Amino acid sequence: MEIIKNYIENNKDRFLDELFDLIRIPSISAKPENQLDMARATEYIKESLLNAGADHAEVISTSGHPVVYGERIVDPAKPTVLVYGHYDVQPADPLELWDSPPFEPEVRDGKIYARGADDDKGQMFMQVKAFELMVKTGTLPCNVKFMIEGEEEIGSPSLKQFCVDHKEKLSADVILISDTTMIAQDIASITVGLRGLSYMEVEVTGPNRDLHSGLYGGAVMNPANALAKMIASLTDENNHITIKGFYDDVQEVNEAERNEMAKAPFNLEEYKESIGVNEVVGEKGFSTRERTGIRPSLDVNGIWSGYTEEGAKTVLPSKAWAKISMRLVPNQKSKKIDRLFEEHFKSIAPEGITVNVKSLHGGEGYVSPIDSVAYKAASLACEESFGKKPIPVRSGGSIPIVSDFEEVLGIKSILLGFGLDSDAIHSPNENYPLFNFYKGIETIPLFFNNFAELKK
Amino acid sequence: MEIIKNYIENNKDRFLDELFDLIRIPSISAKPENQLDMARATEYIKESLLNAGADHAEVISTSGHPVVYGERIVDPAKPTVLVYGHYDVQPADPLELWDSPPFEPEVRDGKIYARGADDDKGQMFMQVKAFELMVKTGTLPCNVKFMIEGEEEIGSPSLKQFCVDHKEKLSADVILISDTTMIAQDIASITVGLRGLSYMEVEVTGPNRDLHSGLYGGAVMNPANALAKMIASLTDENNHITIKGFYDDVQEVNEAERNEMAKAPFNLEEYKESIGVNEVVGEKGFSTRERTGIRPSLDVNGIWSGYTEEGAKTVLPSKAWAKISMRLVPNQKSKKIDRLFEEHFKSIAPEGITVNVKSLHGGEGYVSPIDSVAYKAASLACEESFGKKPIPVRSGGSIPIVSDFEEVLGIKSILLGFGLDSDAIHSPNENYPLFNFYKGIETIPLFFNNFAELKK
Numbered sequence: 001m002e003i004i005k006n007y008i009e010n011n012k013d014r015f016l017d018e019l020f021d022l023i024r025i026p027s028i029s030a031k032p033e034n035q036l037d038m039a040r041a042t043e044y045i046k047e048s049l050l051n052a053g054a055d056h057a058e059v060i061s062t063s064g065h066p067v068v069y070g071e072r073i074v075d076p077a078k079p080t081v082l083v084y085g086h087y088d089v090q091p092a093d094p095l096e097l098w099d100s101p102p103f104e105p106e107v108r109d110g111k112i113y114a115r116g117a118d119d120d121k122g123q124m125f126m127q128v129k130a131f132e133l134m135v136k137t138g139t140l141p142c143n144v145k146f147m148i149e150g151e152e153e154i155g156s157p158s159l160k161q162f163c164v165d166h167k168e169k170l171s172a173d174v175i176l177i178s179d180t181t182m183i184a185q186d187i188a189s190i191t192v193g194l195r196g197l198s199y200m201e202v203e204v205t206g207p208n209r210d211l212h213s214g215l216y217g218g219a220v221m222n223p224a225n226a227l228a229k230m231i232a233s234l235t236d237e238n239n240h241i242t243i244k245g246f247y248d249d250v251q252e253v254n255e256a257e258r259n260e261m262a263k264a265p266f267n268l269e270e271y272k273e274s275i276g277v278n279e280v281v282g283e284k285g286f287s288t289r290e291r292t293g294i295r296p297s298l299d300v301n302g303i304w305s306g307y308t309e310e311g312a313k314t315v316l317p318s319k320a321w322a323k324i325s326m327r328l329v330p331n332q333k334s335k336k337i338d339r340l341f342e343e344h345f346k347s348i349a350p351e352g353i354t355v356n357v358k359s360l361h362g363g364e365g366y367v368s369p370i371d372s373v374a375y376k377a378a379s380l381a382c383e384e385s386f387g388k389k390p391i392p393v394r395s396g397g398s399i400p401i402v403s404d405f406e407e408v409l410g411i412k413s414i415l416l417g418f419g420l421d422s423d424a425i426h427s428p429n430e431n432y433p434l435f436n437f438y439k440g441i442e443t444i445p446l447f448f449n450n451f452a453e454l455k456k
Numbered sequence: 457m458e459i460i461k462n463y464i465e466n467n468k469d470r471f472l473d474e475l476f477d478l479i480r481i482p483s484i485s486a487k488p489e490n491q492l493d494m495a496r497a498t499e500y501i502k503e504s505l506l507n508a509g510a511d512h513a514e515v516i517s518t519s520g521h522p523v524v525y526g527e528r529i530v531d532p533a534k535p536t537v538l539v540y541g542h543y544d545v546q547p548a549d550p551l552e553l554w555d556s557p558p559f560e561p562e563v564r565d566g567k568i569y570a571r572g573a574d575d576d577k578g579q580m581f582m583q584v585k586a587f588e589l590m591v592k593t594g595t596l597p598c599n600v601k602f603m604i605e606g607e608e609e610i611g612s613p614s615l616k617q618f619c620v621d622h623k624e625k626l627s628a629d630v631i632l633i634s635d636t637t638m639i640a641q642d643i644a645s646i647t648v649g650l651r652g653l654s655y656m657e658v659e660v661t662g663p664n665r666d667l668h669s670g671l672y673g674g675a676v677m678n679p680a681n682a683l684a685k686m687i688a689s690l691t692d693e694n695n696h697i698t699i700k701g702f703y704d705d706v707q708e709v710n711e712a713e714r715n716e717m718a719k720a721p722f723n724l725e726e727y728k729e730s731i732g733v734n735e736v737v738g739e740k741g742f743s744t745r746e747r748t749g750i751r752p753s754l755d756v757n758g759i760w761s762g763y764t765e766e767g768a769k770t771v772l773p774s775k776a777w778a779k780i781s782m783r784l785v786p787n788q789k790s791k792k793i794d795r796l797f798e799e800h801f802k803s804i805a806p807e808g809i810t811v812n813v814k815s816l817h818g819g820e821g822y823v824s825p826i827d828s829v830a831y832k833a834a835s836l837a838c839e840e841s842f843g844k845k846p847i848p849v850r851s852g853g854s855i856p857i858v859s860d861f862e863e864v865l866g867i868k869s870i871l872l873g874f875g876l877d878s879d880a881i882h883s884p885n886e887n888y889p890l891f892n893f894y895k896g897i898e899t900i901p902l903f904f905n906n907f908a909e910l911k912k
Contacts, residue, residue, distance in 0.1 A: 030765075030766060031767070090769055091765065091767075091769055093765070097666075155768065195670060197670070199770070201768075206733065207732055207733055208731055209553075209880060209884065209885070210550075210880075210883040210884065211731060211882075212882045213753075213755045213781060213783070213882075214653070214783055214851070214852050214853030214854050215637070215748065215881075216731070216748065217748065217754075217781075217852060218695075218738050218747040218748050218751055218752070218753025218783065218852065219736055219737075219738045219744045219745075219753075219852075220731060220737065220738070221735075221736075221737035222755045222756055224687075224755075224756035224757075224758075224759050225688075225691070225754075225755065225756050227684070227759075228684040228687035228756065228759070229687075229688040231680075231681065231684035231688075232681075232684045232685040232687075232688035232689070233688070235681065239674075275663040275665070275672070276663055276665075277662065277663055277664075277676060277677070277808050278808065279677075279808040280676060280677075281675075281676065281677035281806065281808040282675045282676070288675045289675075292671060292672065292674050292675050295674055297669075297673040297674025297675075298673075298681075299669045299674075299678045300681050300761065300762065300773075300776075301669055301762050301763055301771050301772070301773070302680075302761065302762035302763040302764045302771070302773075303680050303759055303760065303762065303764075304759065304760045305756065305758065305760075306756065306779070307547070307757055307779060308760040308777075308779075309487075309549070310486060310488070311486030311487070311547075311610055311816065312486065312610060312655045312757070312779065312781070312816040313486065313547055313609075313757060313758070313882065314546075314653070314655070314757060314854075314882060315757050315758070316757070317756075317757070320756075320759070322680075323762070323763060323768065325669060325768070325770060327673050327674065351735040351737050352733050352735040352736065360767065361768050395670070395671065396670050396671045396673060396674065396675075397668065397670030397671050421671060424665060425668055426666065426667075426669075426769065426770060427665050427666040427667060427771070428666065
């Protein structure tokens with residue numbers, strides 16, 4: 001522990017400088033105009049891995065954005081930890097809501113402000129620096145592999161095939177991922193559940209061109225009004241999703257487990273205050289934590305139609321669009337939900353309207369066992385660095401690839417994340433506290449040590 | 457008639473060139489960046505009026521965009537026709553749907569394609585050229601005044617005060633307006649009714665920042681979902697508007713008048729085909745023509761929230777917006793409807809949501825008598841140029857200033873328009889057939905002649 005703390009203390013400014021250089025590369029996977037930045041980010045990470053002590057590192061192409069692979073094999077007989085992370089980030093808009101430029105990281109009040117500061121550049125880079133620490137201090141207790149992808153924010157469309165193609169190379173005893181949150185800075189937690197995702201885009205068409213809303217208004221179905229009606233009908237007065245068959249495969253969580261979950265610290269008033277709402281709203285019969293942890297949800301992520309600039313344009317639009325995503329719980333299958341959504345959405349189109357539905361991305365939920373060697377190693381590591389036992393939590397987020405890893409590679413993942421709910425990931429002013437960044441670099445070598453010990 | 461036809465034949469290319477020069481000025485009243493273009497358009501029209509034969513023309517400032525005024529007083533004892541039109545146009549977006557640039561007019565298949573080709577540069581310029589024709593051929597039978605404004609497309613916020621300030625200068629026996637449509641190229645019509653307008657913008661706020669839709673989805677009211685529910689509830693299953701008190705002042709049209717209206721030629725199949733819909737949809741119990749002619753309506757003119765670009769962003773947006781307008785029938789007052797809308801919309805906000813409502817513009821409906829001298833003069837003029845009697849129709853559109861003219865100036869308007877429903881005004885590929893442009897220039901002097909005769 002002394003060794004770890006000293007190494008961090010002596011290198012903390014350099015760690016930050018290096019992270020900042022990575023953050024300055026706007027590697028937005030969703031945007032075609034950032035292709036070159038994606039390539040720059042892969043090179044930067046490859047070099048970082050080599051500098052940290054990898055025997056070997058390479059950028060491996062896929063049918064989409066490439067994966068950075070690196071490894072240090074100390075002894076084939078020893079256990080192997082495969083670190084997963086991603087170098088791509090979400091788009092930064094709406095830009096005008098950022099207090100500082102999203103790709104020019106800045107430390108304010110002890111937090112790094114930038115797109116990717118947490119998700120996932122900040123958290124992934126902790127893994128790289130923890131690896132460096134173990135190599136340079138001669139404390140690396142087992143083999144390490146890195147698989148850092150560039151498509152997490154768009155649903156990892158190429159990574160499953162990448163795993164199929166490189167199964168041998170990726171063989172390991174556990175996958176270690178830092179891409180989740182803890183409950184609070186003084187309450188470590190380990191994520192043991194993730195939700196799946198079905199992300200759809202719908203296009204609703206009325207007349208074949210934009211019409212004058214005076215000459216035609218009242219006589220023609222307006223696709224924006226129709227889309228509003230269709231979206232409105234997707235949830236009922238109890239905030240239950242009305243898509244036929246949607247809940248069929250939902251794994252109900254029993255009373256005992258719900259009671260156990262309810263023991264995790266949670267302050268509803270602080271929660272409401274942190275996001276500025278007077279009231280929380282969700283599925284009837286479930287608590288706020290349950291609504292994100294064990295229940296599916298449906299959200300409009302984007303909607304647009306007609307005239308959206310300044311002033312008044314009296315147009316009856318030809319088309320209206322929405323991006324609608326559903327978070328799924330374990331046992332719901334995203335492909336099936338895609339199909340149910342499409343069938344249902346088409347079935348509720350009013351007269352005078354045609355509908356197109358496409359799936360933009362999706363993935364399955366995940367539940368992780370808490371009696372595994374990896375969980376124990378992570379739990380012990382947190383106890384050593386935070387001074388108390390971490391709490392297992394089910395997160396509302398999705399890392400669809402985690403269930404693919406299990407299916408293709410046959411390896412379980414351990415979700416040891418150091419983010420906070422207040423980090424505003426995917427939002428303007430994304431941030432990551434320096435405390436969490438350095439605490440992660442401190443905790444990760446402890447995990448490696450415990451894992452190697454327990455595996456003996 | 458011979459004189460008119462000859463003058464048009466000898467000057468038709470020049471008429472078109474001059475109109476094209478006017479169209480090339482992108483005088484979009486709604487957009488601050490087109491301020492300079494607004495000024496250029498006023499100068500162009502002032503010069504056109506002077507060249508056509510006005511004794512006097514000037515650009516008169518208002519609290520908004522200026523008005524171009526011009527006059528030719530042949531004899532104070534003779535009647536006076538006040539021509540009203542507007543030089544401002546609607547925004548041209550979505551630009552990508554235009555087959556040719558909106559401000560580079562082009563003739564294809566006998567039609568002028570450009571923003572403003574019909575509404576109202578094309579129609580207003582017919583008035584200027586008809587005036588020139590009468591002056592140059594020595595056939596102008598009465599006094600003429602012009603009032604060409606620049607705020608029609610944003611609801612004429614300054615024109616009522618302009619009328620108050622210049623009441624004396626604007627004194628006339630009738631106001632002549634070409635800013636409406638005819639039924640078809642071979643079926644002239646005179647617009648005897650217009651709808652009023654209430655145009656609102658709503659802002660719906662949920663959490664205080666964009667959230668991650670995984671971490672929060674299901675536990676927080678999403679303002680885009682909420683807005684969809686709120687809009688959906690504004691109309692019921694009979695396409696009746698649900699705003700409390702909305703229909704209180706609606707002037708019901710009696711059975712006899714409805715039967716009379718039903719005699720106007722109308723082909724529903726052609727109508728549906730022209731706008732590419734399988735079914736027309738509107739208020740139960742009324743025909744398509746009635747739905748736009750004598751019934752109010754409610755349309756979403758624009759809606760926007762969250763992520764609207766390519767790809768998938770898993771955001772739970774902080775805010776959602778919509779532009780929602782209502783067309784009103786005579787006797788409904790737009791200010792009252794603004795208030796009813798705001799009260800109702802705020803009352804239906806779900807928990808966890810705050811709502812802002814503002815009025816962007818509005819105006820009253822209008823009904824014109826068909827036994828007036830002006831109507832008779834216009835009817836006769838159409839009969840002479842089209843070879844058959846025109847049909848009086850109630851249009852679904854709004855020219856809110858028409859009821860203001862009556863209130864402030866005490867002058868009735870005659871709506872002698874030459875557009876077609878297929879001209880796609882306010883839409884991409886707005887167009888105006890050359891036939892209609894020249895037919896208008898031919899018919900207007902006949903109106904002047906009949907009006908002066910009948911007034912004797």
